[in-house]
Each structure stands twice: as C-alpha cells, then as structure tokens.
Amino acid sequence: MGPDQAEDANTVAGVGEFGLIHRVIAGHEQPAGTVLGPGDDAAVLDAPDGRIVATTDVLVENVHFRFDWSNAHQVGRKAVAVNLSDIAAMGARPTGLLVGLACPPDLPTSVVDELSAGMWEEAQSAGAGVVGGDMVSATALTISITALGDLGGRAPVTRSGARPGDVVAVAGRLGWAAAGLAVLGRGFRSPVAVVSAQRVPEPPYTAGPQAADAGATSMVDVSDGLLADLGHVAESSEVSVDVRTELLDVPQRLVEVASALGADPRHWVLTGGEDQSLVATFPSAQAVPEGWTVVGSVAGGKGVTVDGEEYAGDAGWQHWR
C-alpha cells in the first residue's frame, strides 16, 4: 500500500481498520437480544433456548457476486439472506450476524457503507443485528458471514428426518433467481422482477419456525436448486423423493422470460439456485401449513425423481465442478 492510499479518506486504507469497523457495525440499533454489541473482543447475545444455531457462508467477488450486475447494497442484502435462510431452515429465528470483510486497500469506503446498509436492512427484516465483525486487507473482496439463531424450544429440523409417506412442500419462490441470471448473462437488465430476484433473494424467514411448529420432518433452504437440495434430504434421510410437475407453480412471468430467451421455465423452477426458499417434508398433506405448497412425496429407496423418472438435465450447481 502506498502513502497516497493511506491518506485518502475515501478508501478503506485511508479510514483504517478501526474506522471501518465502526462504519460497518456500529451506529445501528441492536435488537433487544444483543447483550453486548460491536467494539469489544467478542459480542454477547441472548440464547434464551439454551442452545444456539450457527451457520457460515463465504461470498467472493466475481465468484458469488459481480458489481456490474448488482450494487453493493444488493450484495450486502444477499450475503446476509443466504445465511439467514440456513437459520430458518433449521426451524430457528435469526438473532445475530458476524461479518468478516476482506477488502482491497483501495476499495472506496462508499462501497463498504452500501454493503453495510444492505446487510443491516436484510438483518433487521429478519429481526437480527450485526453484532460483530473483522475487517482485513486482501486482494479480492471476500465477505464471510456467520449467522446465529434461536430455536425457541423447537427440535432442530435436520435433513435426515424425511420418512416414506411424507409429503414435500415448498415456501417461497423457485426459479426466479435462475431466470434473472439467464437475463443478466445475456447482457439484459430487465424484466426487473427476475433480475431483482437474482440480486436479492426473498427468503421466507418465518416459514422455517412455522414448518417446525407444524411438525416438519426435514427441511433445507433451496440454495443449489430444488432437485439438488432435495438430493441432500434424500441422501441424509435414506429415502427417495419424487417431485410432481403438475404440482409445481411455473409463474407466467418465468414463462414469458423463458419464451424470450428460448429457455425452459420449468427447468429454472426445478434446478435454479439462489432463491433461498425453503423445502420441507411433512407427515401428511393435512400437516402442511398455510403458505406452503405441496410439490411431491417421499418413498423408500434413494435419489430424486421428477414425475417418477430421473431428471434429464443438470440437477443443480456445485462449486468447482
């Protein structure tokens, strides 16, 4: 780092570590459950349940997000959403977040401010605060987020509890982020509805605890794609899952976008990741709560099928493959 950067108050290097931490995590109102917020060696959060749910996700610029497709506020919201949806998928309520930012020294502080504003907006939408963090120097912008949550006395809903005879149900959108990705990948910026879905998912946070209360036997968030994530459930639960296409909602908007791009909208619904919706199994259709849509069923055996047959396309996304 040269002396110019260190003296430029508009860059990360100019503001310095402590100034930057202050900008990102201090100066916001913490939820009631934050016993001790940012600024000390560690934060302290209420864990009224006597257990804590914890998950971490790392997002790297130009791997998980691109500033030519999304602004920093949107990246901040999405980085938080992908973590909080994991908390919801256990049947828990998000309580707090810790944010690790590895930033190039010449990153404008305005980018950090916008990232931070987006993170706080998404956290507060789910009732959580940013309680701690770390800021370091790096060549590429990397965002590491750890989310914490409280089960409120519920048993955690794992991937391994699905049983033959269960029904499969979904809460939240499917295929929208994939449609947005297809649009952005062609160099378009509209339709706004699908592009926005790719930029900022809208996880159904409260549907997670709702499903747990309703007796969900297993649950995951849909980050890799419906079929891929149901594959994790099938494998962990040692069952097979069949998705019925006649039960799948293929929204008119996705049909229109797919038509314009020569794509298959149902493929987006079955395999598109990044919507951070929830898919769960319930002991019966009667147990499925309002806001959830039955899309399939669980049987013995292994693997995931669509209308009883192996799906012909790629089932979803995997890093490095």
Added chain:
Amino acid sequence: MGPDQAEDANTVAGVGEFGLIHRVIAGHEQPAGTVLGPGDDAAVLDAPDGRIVATTDVLVENVHFRFDWSNAHQVGRKAVAVNLSDIAAMGARPTGLLVGLACPPDLPTSVVDELSAGMWEEAQSAGAGVVGGDMVSATALTISITALGDLGGRAPVTRSGARPGDVVAVAGRLGWAAAGLAVLGRGFRSPVAVVSAQRVPEPPYTAGPQAADAGATSMVDVSDGLLADLGHVAESSEVSVDVRTELLDVPQRLVEVASALGADPRHWVLTGGEDQSLVATFPSAQAVPEGWTVVGSVAGGKGVTVDGEEYAGDAGWQHWR
C-alpha cells in the same frame, strides 16, 4: 478452472465442495456440547448460560500468514487461537468454531487436510470443536473463523470497566511472537522457541474465566501489542494506564535474540502483537489470581504511558496504516 483441475483428486477442485467440507469438519469427535455437528444447514450448540459469546477473525495468505514461514498445520492452529483468545478475553469458555475457507481451485487437498488438523488440534486444546463451515473458490486463500463461547454465569468482562486505582496484570507471553517475526524477517529459522511462538501462539485460555471469577474489571487479548491493546482499554474505560518496566518480565531468551539482531527486547514486550496473551485490570493486587503478573496501574485521565511517560516507539500494529 480447466477440466484437468476438476479431475485431479489431489486438488480442491478435484475433490469438490462437499468432499472438501467433509474432510475439514466431519470425521472428528465433537465435544459433548455439540447438539448437531457439521453436515446440515446449520449447527446446533449448547448455550447452557442462556447467552452466547461470539467473535470472528479473517486471515488472508501473505497478509496474516505465509507458507514459507509456517506450514499449514501451524496456520490452522494460529487461525483458531486468535479467535479463541477473544472468547477467553470476555471471561468465557470456547465451545465451537465455524470455519469459512476461500481456496484457489488448484490448492492441494493436503494443505486443506493439514490446515484442518491444526484447527482441530487447537480447538480441542481449548475444549471446542469445529461445528460448521463453508468452502468456496477464490484466487487467494482466506480463512474466516467464528468462535463461540459460554460465560458459565459470569458477567462478560469488557474493555470499558477499568477504574482509577485498579492494577493491570498479564497472563501469557509477551514479545515472543515479535521476536520470532524479527528472526523470520531476517531469513533465519531459529531460535526455534521464538520462531514457534510466531507460528503458533499459546493463549492462556483458562486464565480468561479465572480472571472473570477473580473480579477482573476489564480484559482484552494482546493481539496488536500490550500498549496498543491497553490503549483500547484506556479509551473505552476513559482512564489512563501506566505500565512499569521494572514489573515487566523480559525473558533471557528475548534478550539473547535481541542482542543478536541489534534490537530492543523490551520494545518487543511492550509492542509485539500476536502472542494472544491476556491483559486485565483488577480492583487490587490482592485480587490478581495465580498465573497473572502485575505490570502497571490505572488512574484518571487518558492514554497509555510507560513509567509515567509517553512511549517513544510505535505502540503497535494497525491494518492498512
């Protein structure tokens, strides 16, 4: 990433995300407080105190560690130690860790295995396990760790509780990592004692809860240097701190190394970071528990002095400055 990498089972890309997660966080015995370990959307940990202590640190290759100075096992241990010492500095007992690894696709899996082994060894030395994580692709190796801890009914010991009349005491080593850094920086690999201290700190984990039980009024871990970290205490507590050099232990080993390098060993003790020791304030010398050494006192006013005077050298390390 090319097809060659994806097919090479000795690289991160060849093993793939899920295989890598399994290698790093599964296959180890979890402590009794881990309700649900790795492999689901989130982990679940006991929080018997009804509160949780949480902190995060990010380490970047060639910024915070160098593989020509340390092997991957040592890097793993240090990455965990710098987090767990923050938990100890609140007066808490470490319970669990979440690890985010951003790796270049061509990183050998042997490096990940050694990192993981080092992380587990350090975690288990403090009674904690690695309960969750995320592995993603990136250009530079970045390690993000979040540590969680339990206060066991104690009030958290913050930076802001020091009062005029308190004594200042230290647990653990000071200046050893700085001496090791000076040695490594000159291209030497010995004396082993100081080089090892730079590679792997030895935080006095149990001294944190011990100090809290003894009535410590403030506490921090020494990561930036004794004077710099006492500066955080002085600022947060709105007090002044004076360190007395006649009370400081300057080990003969550091004297010898400093003599060979033409350096001042006391400067290392006063300003050297990365030993992850603990410094705390206590209401009286009588309150200071065994294993802690009184090194100074607290008064009204502001700032940190050495023998009543402003310290002439740089007080410690700050990112990007």
